[in-house]
Amino acid sequence: MAAVARILARRIVLLVPLMLGIVLFVFLVMRFSDNDPASAYYQGANPTQEQLHEFREQNGLLDPLPVRYLAFVGDLLRGDMGFSVLNRQPVVEQITTALPLTMQLTFLGLGIAVVLALLLGVTAAIWRDRLPDQIIRVVSLVGVAAPGFWLALLMIQYLAVDAGWFPTGGYINPGDSLTGWLKTMTLPALALSLPVAAQLIRVVRTAVVEELDKDYVRTAIGSGLPPVVVVGRNVLRNALINPLTVLGLRVGYLLGGAVVIETIFSLPGMGKLMIDAVKNGDPAVVQGVVLTTAFGFVIVNLVIDVLYLLVNPRLRGA
Structure with missing residues (x-):
């Protein structure tokens, strides 16, 4: 340590x-x-x-x-980002109000993307060149090509308007109703996370396939260790370096994509704050939102660097 x-x-x-x-x-x-x-x-x-x-x-x-x-x-x-010239409120107060929702959306989308990438990426690698792998590769290719705003509009039409399973927009605080919060955040998080998950699936599959072809995996399985243990204990640990790199870069996409997704779903987060400030010509708010987003991206990449070292101890001496 x-x-x-x-x-x-x-x-x-x-x-x-x-x-x-x-x-x-x-x-x-x-x-x-x-x-x-x-x-x-x-x-x-x-x-x-x-x-x-x-x-x-x-x-x-x-x-x-x-x-x-x-x-x-x-x-x-000193923590002073100036004042909004429109409502005379400190920019820090407005960001403090909007940032928690954007963080909720970003990390919920990040969690969905990571879970889908690990499950489908590892499955595709294990069933390499067979039917499950081919289906997952086609689905991930479609996901990479589909923009988040287009997915959001489709979800609103078919899952919210037609099926009525989710609201078309708005936000409910989790302290008021956890079920209501999940309903209002599910579609935005899915629209934000699916393009990222699709890209990560391909990266995870490639990394796991490369590890499965190495001699130590064949030796471990040949010695009697269950394949599930070998994949979970050794293969994934060594294969996560490249996916972590891509994940760190895609967090910027999640933060930037939240601007569009929040606008589509009428979520009062950083995205809506930014759009309103641009439309109304409020430069202090625009400046504050951009700086907060940029600093968040830098900090997330610092966390990714630490995860590299925890996942692969060999990098500590590099």
Whole structure:
């Protein structure tokens, strides 16, 4: 565990310049965009040029760009992402309200994707080139080609409108009704997770097939160990490295895809917050949502790096 702690400490140190780079990129993109916080603040009020100039001066919008960037980084370190120019609420409060739902949707979709990938990927590898493998490969190919928003619309039409098994949208807090929460989250999580699961199935199948062809597997099975034990104890442990890599990359898809899925299912998460902010010209909220999503993606990949070391101890000395 000491080796894991040292590697984790190095990863965290390397994250500092990466996060500063993300902050700089988002800062520059937002500053050179067409959105004007002063105009958004007085939206619909026909402000004078003097009022616009006063707002910009009070909020530091007329300062040199390096000064504004340093002030922006200082505010972030204090947990201050600014205020929404539309509703005058702190951006942090809005993100704190919306983020839990997006996290629920993302991790529920992630769990579904991982379970499906392991079950179907291992099954396809064990039944290689036979009927179950061929069916799973076709299904996964269709899943990779199908976009999440298209799956969401199909699910709403056939499972919600026609069958009436699920609501077409909305959100119920799990504290109010766990059953209601599951009903409102099942279709969005499936629409979000199925394209990821389809890709992971193919990666898991390939990785497990490569391990099954190795000499130690044939030796273990030949010595009398049950194939289930060999696959569960040895094959999966060695075969999970590549799927973990793909999973870490696809978490970004899950976080980004949640924007579209939440909009389709009318879920009040980060996606809806982002879309509303873009439509209403609220740059502070857009900036806060983008930074939170980017930081979440970086942290998830740090967790994936730690999982590499736990799954395969040989990497600790690399």
